[in-house]
Amino acid sequence: MHRKFLIAGNWKMNNGITDSVALVDAIKKRTMEVRFVDMLVCPPFIALGAAYGAAAGSLLKIGAQNMYHEAKGAFTGEVSFSMLRDCNVSYVILGHSERRTIFDESDEFINKKVCVALENNLLPILCIGETEAEREKGATFEVVEKQLKGCLENVSSKRAKDLTIAYEPVWAIGTGKTATPEIAQEVHSFIRGKLVEIFGKNVANSVRILYGGSMKAANVEALLSQPDIDGGLVGGASLVAEEFCSMIEVAEKLSL
Numbered sequence: 001m002h003r004k005f006l007i008a009g010n011w012k013m014n015n016g017i018t019d020s021v022a023l024v025d026a027i028k029k030r031t032m033e034v035r036f037v038d039m040l041v042c043p044p045f046i047a048l049g050a051a052y053g054a055a056a057g058s059l060l061k062i063g064a065q066n067m068y069h070e071a072k073g074a075f076t077g078e079v080s081f082s083m084l085r086d087c088n089v090s091y092v093i094l095g096h097s098e099r100r101t102i103f104d105e106s107d108e109f110i111n112k113k114v115c116v117a118l119e120n121n122l123l124p125i126l127c128i129g130e131t132e133a134e135r136e137k138g139a140t141f142e143v144v145e146k147q148l149k150g151c152l153e154n155v156s157s158k159r160a161k162d163l164t165i166a167y168e169p170v171w172a173i174g175t176g177k178t179a180t181p182e183i184a185q186e187v188h189s190f191i192r193g194k195l196v197e198i199f200g201k202n203v204a205n206s207v208r209i210l211y212g213g214s215m216k217a218a219n220v221e222a223l224l225s226q227p228d229i230d231g232g233l234v235g236g237a238s239l240v241a242e243e244f245c246s247m248i249e250v251a252e253k254l255s256l
């Protein structure tokens, strides 16, 4: 059976409360008829509650862009899983390349968050992907495998079915340089193979692997037509309702 597509918008550090509500409203209006695609937007922390309120009555889900692994306490500036749950968040993006490079997050640190999210009914979207230099020296598979295994340490097969993986080649993020469908599929299929090794075939076949990196309405169909690409984690193009909704509509069309 085909995995249900997930089209997710990572708004990054864009949109306060007013703009988030306006964007959710616009997406909601245009996607009321969508039935076969999971739809998600991930606004900044401060707008999660308002975005959830604005999405009420639709199938649009709300996700967070990060979280801390401790439940509460003296961790100035951090946000815990229980706080996200309180905002009715369903998904949480973990290990985004911007967190890895700008905020020095390691696989070990991301692993703690993945485990806590899975234990507390938050669906993690684990991001992995190589830099341009790593690809050029032929280290793509090695890097992706190391990140995957490091971030999934101690995750049981039972919990792993709630995982989503996002393959985001760093060289394609915000650059307008999309991976070709063939390049993306090659890595997605490699990731699926590693998931089979770690969790077995059943779980590996049910886990969605999203592509991220300059995905937009113009290239979404070719990417989603690959057998192991199960949706997208969209940055820039998710900030414009028209563009984002066109991508959802393509996914819906491919699901009929």
Ligand code: 13P
Residues within 6 Å of the ligand: 010, 096, 168, 172, 173, 174, 175, 176, 212, 213, 214, 215, 233, 234, 235, 236, 237
């Ligand atoms: P862009 O779609 O802007 O390249 O960003 C991708 C991304 O980082 C999504 O998490």
